[in-house]
Amino acid sequence: MGTQGDYSPQALEMLQFRRQFFLGPEFIKEFPAWTRKNVGAVFCLTVHPELEICQATNENKSVTLLGYILDPNNPQAGNSDVLGGLVRKLDRCDDFWKFTSDFGGRWILIVDDGQETILFTDAAGLRSVYYAQSASLKKTFCGSQPGLIAKTLNLSMDEEALEYVDSRELADSEVYWLPGDASMYRDIKALLPNHYLNMRTGRSHRFWPDADLKGMSRQEAVAECSRLLSGLMVSARQRFGLALSLTAGWDSRVMLALSRDIARDLYCFTLAYPDTEQTRDVTIPAELLKKLGLKHSLLKYPEHVEPDFKAIYQANIDAVNKSYCADAQAMYDRYPQGLVCITGDVAEIVKCYYRLAEHRSSNVSARDLAELCGIGTHPFLMQAFDRWLSATDSRNVHLLDLFCWEQIAGRKQALIRAQFDIAHESFAPFSCRSLLTTMLSVDEDYRRPPEHKFLRELIELFWFEVLRLPINPPEKIRAKNLVIGTLKKLHLYQLVPESAKRLGKRVVK
Structure with missing residues (x-):
């Protein structure tokens, strides 16, 4: 890819469906520069040049990776090393996910055991997958976003979905995430975290939670989480140049503490939204990094919208075709090309992010979920949440934590990551199944706001000095x-x- 803010025809062409893929019975012919790879004897994979792809085979079995995968137990391992180990363990598809629990990164795995082909994502689903089965062809189609699938199958947008988006507040910074497994097309669904897609049937299947979580002491959990997080960070810095997005909040403070050993090599920045330069999310990172002797960069919104960039951005991501999020252009204009951005995404899963009054917690309704999210009560939304509730068995995981995992992380934050794919690749260290389940095994008293005792203990362990300024102080x-x-x-x-x-x-x- 070219330099920052490159709007040449060649650069703009590379931005079309940047870091996306398409999987179906045939290759997409309109993108001759994209990578092509067969998966088994049936499926054809077409991949944008800037989305990593790796495949390992063993006799008639294969494991194909889209994105990057990190092994905290062997930080030196590359994508091919990890896949080589996985394909040797492959027997049957349906329980294969268990071999990936320790892995981090942002990835999709397509697994072919010689009989079935399945597809599933990193723990939080931050590398999005959408899918549909053609009624006439009886074939399953997948993609990073619904657009390419809809174009291939000649599908029209769902009127109810359009009405729902129209019911939302119109704002440039609004995230128009869709509920449940819905998309802007009635026949296209999102693959949620903790589910795999059977490519033969075109149906998704929940694979987690598959048993109750065993309780764990705070000390045991801190030790295991610090081991996993440290291994993931070492693995990431072996692979990429890294940047860190900072605010005044807990998640980015944990990420800064985790980055102690590489802090002087990081590009640390804050994206300044309009009229926010005197808010805590801008001033706290700047002051803290100064105290630590580190440089802080402030990325400002663009003064003018680039029409060509806007058109490509909105074509890439269906759910945002109503608005234009200028932060994507700000990142494209000013963020150093080639750096992978560390984010604190998905920490909400373990922070008791949503809770109802105690007497209501045992019988959560779609209306409860809608009110917690604050995105209205449109029938499209309520029906999608009802479907999610009816298909969910949370075992002893708090239902609202699972909701946060599969909806806030798996839908909203995954959409944000997809929006930024036009500008940069991302890395969320918390998107690791073993890490998340370890944290969820700790008593809620240590995870609840506002103290977040568990996260504070991790910060103190990694780099105590980053607590020299308060986290989320009162805003004026x-x-x-x-x-x-x-x-x-x-x-x-x-x-x-x-x-x-x-x-x-x-x-x-």
Whole structure:
């Protein structure tokens, strides 16, 4: 890929469906520069040049990797080393996921045992997969996003999905994630974390939780989590140049502490949204890094939208075709090309992020989920959450933690990562099944906000000095934010005319 902010025709062509793939009975012919690989005797894989692909075979069996996979137990291992070990363990597809529990990274595995072909993702599903089965062809099609599938099968957008998106607040920074396994097309579904897709039947199957979690002491869990996180970070720095996105929050502070040994080689930055340069998410990272003797870069929003970039961005990601998230252009314009961005994504899974009053926790409804997410109660949303609830057995994992895992991480945060694929690759160390299940095995008293005792203990273990400034100190509330926040709580903000919102951005300070 070219340099920062390259808008030449050649660079823009490479941005089309950047880091995406398509899997079906035939290769996609319109992208001659994309990599092509057969999977078994039936499926054809077409992959954007900047999405890593690796395949290992053993007799009539194969394991194919999209993305990158990290082994904390053997940090020196590359993609081919990991796949070589996996394919030798492959017997049957249905329980193969167990061999991947310790692995981190952002990946998709396509597994062919000679009889069946399945597909599943990294623990949090941050490398998105969508799928559909053609009724006429009786073949399964998969892709990073629904767009290429819909184009291949000549599908139209779902009117109910469009109505749901229209019911959401119109804002440039809004994340239009879709609930359950829904997409903007009725016949295309999202593959959720903890599920695998059977390519022959076109159906997804839940594989986790498969048993109750065993309780673990805080000391045991801290030791195991520190081992896994350290191994994942060592593995990542063997592979890539790294950058770190920082805010005033817990997740990025854990990531900074974890990066102690490579801090001077990191590109540390904060993305400054409009009118936020004096907020804690900008000022705290800048002040903290100064105290630590590290450089802090502030990436500002672009002053002008590049029409060609906007058109490609919106074509790449169906769910955002209503808005234009300028942060993607900011990253493309100013973020150093070639660096993989460390994020604190998916930590919400273990932070007791959503909770209801104690007497309501045993019977969670779709309305409860909708209210917790604060994204309305449109029938499309409620039906999708009802489907998720009816298909879920959480064992002794708190249902709202599993919801956070499969919906907030697997849908919302996965969409954000997909949005940024046009600008950079990402690495979320928390997306590791063994790490997440270890943390979930710890008593909630150590994981709950606002203290987050477990995360604080990890920070102290890795790099105590990053606690020299408070985490999420009280924010000075401006009149503008107070008015908007009140309107949102009352579900009235979406009713404010766009002209009034634009005026408010200019005059309410």
